[in-house]
Amino acid sequence: MSEHQHHIKLPEGSIEKQTTTLNLGPTHPATHGVFQNILELDGERIVSAEQTVGYIHRAFEKLAERRPLYQITPITDRLNYCSSPINNMGWHMTCEKLLNIQTPKRVDYLRIIIMELARISDHLICNSIVGVDSGAYTGFLYVMQYRELIYEIYEEVCGARLTTNIGRIGGFERNFSNTAFEKLEKFIAEFPKVWKEFENLFTRNRIFVDRLQNTGGISAERALNYGFTGPNLRAAGVDYDVRIHTPYSSYQDFNFIVPIGKTGDNYDRFLVRCQEVWESLSLIKQAYNKVQEFKGTEAEVYHANAPEYYLPLKKDVYTKMEQLIWHFKIVMGETEIPKGEVYFSVEGANGELGYYLISDGGRTPYRLHFRRPSFIYYQAYSELTKGSMLSDAIITMSSLNLIAGELDA
Amino acid sequence: MSLTNDKIKEKLVEKFGESVARFEENYGLLTFEAPKELNLKILQFLYDDAELKFKFMTDLCAVHYPDNINNELAVVYHLHNLEDNIRLRFKVYTSVQQPDVYTATQLFSAANWMERETYDFYGVNFVGHPNLKRILNVDEMDYFPLRKEYPLEDQTRIDKDDEMFGRGGTIV
Numbered sequence: 001m002s003e004h005q006h007h008i009k010l011p012e013g014s015i016e017k018q019t020t021t022l023n024l025g026p027t028h029p030a031t032h033g034v035f036q037n038i039l040e041l042d043g044e045r046i047v048s049a050e051q052t053v054g055y056i057h058r059a060f061e062k063l064a065e066r067r068p069l070y071q072i073t074p075i076t077d078r079l080n081y082c083s084s085p086i087n088n089m090g091w092h093m094t095c096e097k098l099l100n101i102q103t104p105k106r107v108d109y110l111r112i113i114i115m116e117l118a119r120i121s122d123h124l125i126c127n128s129i130v131g132v133d134s135g136a137y138t139g140f141l142y143v144m145q146y147r148e149l150i151y152e153i154y155e156e157v158c159g160a161r162l163t164t165n166i167g168r169i170g171g172f173e174r175n176f177s178n179t180a181f182e183k184l185e186k187f188i189a190e191f192p193k194v195w196k197e198f199e200n201l202f203t204r205n206r207i208f209v210d211r212l213q214n215t216g217g218i219s220a221e222r223a224l225n226y227g228f229t230g231p232n233l234r235a236a237g238v239d240y241d242v243r244i245h246t247p248y249s250s251y252q253d254f255n256f257i258v259p260i261g262k263t264g265d266n267y268d269r270f271l272v273r274c275q276e277v278w279e280s281l282s283l284i285k286q287a288y289n290k291v292q293e294f295k296g297t298e299a300e301v302y303h304a305n306a307p308e309y310y311l312p313l314k315k316d317v318y319t320k321m322e323q324l325i326w327h328f329k330i331v332m333g334e335t336e337i338p339k340g341e342v343y344f345s346v347e348g349a350n351g352e353l354g355y356y357l358i359s360d361g362g363r364t365p366y367r368l369h370f371r372r373p374s375f376i377y378y379q380a381y382s383e384l385t386k387g388s389m390l391s392d393a394i395i396t397m398s399s400l401n402l403i404a405g406e407l408d409a
Numbered sequence: 410m411s412l413t414n415d416k417i418k419e420k421l422v423e424k425f426g427e428s429v430a431r432f433e434e435n436y437g438l439l440t441f442e443a444p445k446e447l448n449l450k451i452l453q454f455l456y457d458d459a460e461l462k463f464k465f466m467t468d469l470c471a472v473h474y475p476d477n478i479n480n481e482l483a484v485v486y487h488l489h490n491l492e493d494n495i496r497l498r499f500k501v502y503t504s505v506q507q508p509d510v511y512t513a514t515q516l517f518s519a520a521n522w523m524e525r526e527t528y529d530f531y532g533v534n535f536v537g538h539p540n541l542k543r544i545l546n547v548d549e550m551d552y553f554p555l556r557k558e559y560p561l562e563d564q565t566r567i568d569k570d571d572e573m574f575g576r577g578g579t580i581v
Contacts, residue, residue, distance in 0.1 A: 054544060
């Protein structure tokens, strides 16, 4: 469809303008997060869009240059805050790569449980928000109750819900309690029915399908050129998944499918996310089964044996000499940090989340760069929306799963 | 899966001779450097070559080394060959007085904002970039904040009431 197909023919000498400039954002009620788009509209059709970003820039990369490694974790929380645990774990694993720490299998599996829960909670939001933007509010309110179950599990593991700061370099700060596992079992038991129902509400819904199909599409070739990763790239038909290509945290021990789409449009992105939720659920079940196989002292393992980097338990710091020494050394920056450059990436909920860490041997990074997937793929937004209707552009923005915190770092 | 770090290195040396240098394998990732004038030629070669196929730009950023006189700024490219699933890291250095580096936007659309970000924080001037302006910081900013000459607030400063900032303050 040509972009000027519905162009209004103004009479000769008319004082009306052909196009209208619309400032969509930065705090527009239809966009979820702080985004500004300067749209050039011809009627309701978008002639051009220019994104302006940076409204919540917090200089994370600069801050990180003054913080010891373990204090950077809370910064990563605030990137993609819909799935903070993935960011936290990604950061821990980056440090572990630099410091050559081998984590025990049980830690890896526990991490997978948490990371996949985070992926589910992220996809829940993204897909249900796509529903909200196309006029179906019910799904959103319905699945939010089940995100609550996920947040309760986080709470049980680390005490926090949204910005989790979960785990430590080397593992977790404490073992999972029985309550955590009970809550996990509850989630595993209750959630499939809910997600099935959510899918029933949407995937074959005529109105929904009509709104999403053939809008905001991108070809595989363009998506790759734009540096798309995650569900957005897979919806365009490229089966790139960091969990498969560069397995971390023992993902190689698991069986799961990487769902792909074909057209890269809003509908395919929605379907890919729906399917990924099922895969994540399967991963959680597999990981939980594996965790249950550890018996006796093995079931007590929740961190790597790396006393020079893993912060000891506070109660041990008060009562045991060795733990006190390590605590002091870690906090005062007396432990040896190797020199080197590390690039490590995880499959974040919206794409490849990378950490480029340069260490000069000091207690803080010399340089830390975050490869933030939504920053990279948001540049395609003007290409994706050119010629489309304004209301479709809103859905496109939601279905890209843009998270302002990550975008602006 | 036949592409290895050694093979990439061999092909690069064959094509560019001694211009590509300082090959390293930091944690298994092939890293090398080249003169900044060659950056586009190398990226294009890595992209076009039938065996190398580095068609995915994972990341682009800069690093500031103030003590590295005349080569203060490093521009670091992370590329990924998705078919053979192999990554590499490629660096060029430029002086801070004349930080001109050719843009990679013709080759990778992804480079557009990443170069703007790099310009925004380090002042690297990407020659040929279609829209090289600040992206995350305010347009009026007149310095490049991630350079090392701009430290975060000095924790020892005493002109503020430190007690309010949890730093203890001066003990009387």
